Amino acid sequence: MSGRRVLIIVPAWNEQDSIGGTIAEIRECVPDADLLVIDDGSLDLTAQRAQAAGASVCSLPFNLGVGGAMRTGYRYALRNGYDAAVQIDADGQHDPRYLARLLTELGSADVVIGARFATPDDPYKVRGPRRWAMVLLARVLSRLAHTRLTDVTSGFRVSNRRAISVFATHYPAEYLGDTVESLVIAARAGCTITQVPVTMRARVAGRASHSPVKAAVYLCRAIVALVLALVRDWPAQLEEGSTAEDVEGGLPPGVHPGAAPQHQEVRP
Template structure:
């Protein structure tokens, strides 16, 4: 895939924390699939060789002095995108689960929407399955945020998403760093700022490296924390209008 969107400057942001095993292959694949996009890896205080592996694969790396979490890393990426005049910012995970070959399909709706989510569960043929408390939490979050957004959303916790300049401006100043804030609360903030959201079905892949943590206990904790994150997102007051944080 190499077709470049007309007139758009695109920045792919890859938040990475201790992803030495997978980041090199992830960067190489992104560069091969979308050579017209610029690529920024935000090394979120890694203690391994994440930065070196990313740089060796050809990425620009912003290294944070300590771990801020995905939200803090992505706010850094959005501020970089805003300061350098990018029209579109793309979030792709470092672990290889997000297929960059789907990127053009996510970019297409940006003419009508400010944020496009690469959604699991949007297709009956999607092999990605989640069950139990974790699935219950995802359904709850999707139901509430669908009503807020005025459109059907099935996967509001997906980290595979693209944003236009309007959403970049909002997120550069107000992207939340709390647990699930980078997915759930960010959509609440965007909605209250007047941004429109839609989704495109994508297929997720297994992690290319590292280890994901799943257990009944962790799933129950996820459900509880999802309730807390959603409650905080809904009760917090955000201004209806945002100023460009780096405007002269």
């Protein structure tokens, strides 16, 4: 990791059956990185099993969604001076063996996406309305970012300090905002965006939420999320010299700036 301080953020909601294996695999691939699991109001043993696997855990008092969980992680990364922040899902779909490639590419961009559909032989297949939405989103965001992007809904991402400071303040919590709108925000803040081809895997545990009806709903929500992201008046860039102290109220109770990550039980 070339001496960089890297924080791996794992948002997790009711992932007790997969979180332990995900943490073990991450530790094997990037043993020098710090690992913070954001337990997003889980009702099962996600937090306990993550802690038992050796991760630091921040337990939110209720479910905020991936966007809210990731904003918590980015604010923690900013306040503790990390050089890079990585998002990996808790369900095992993101292969941490690609992390070295993503972190290497971070030297030439502010945000690096682990992207499906980047090569003709990619085994990950999405059809119907969900695929149409992904193609539309990728084309629009490619124009905005001035580079070819194929998978703007991927949650497998790496951000440098500049992007961390943007996301710590402006990361959206709305559905699909954590993927689509966050890239619009990054591009409008002057961050450069690129992608690295990766192969996604099937979930280790649990069930995917897709169905024909949900795919159609996804299409509608994706378009709405993109339109809202494009029309909102996001800042052209953060003020020069922004620091962790500029992010007020950024962490939930029990997570303190400047402290080493540790398990925190946060109760309403």
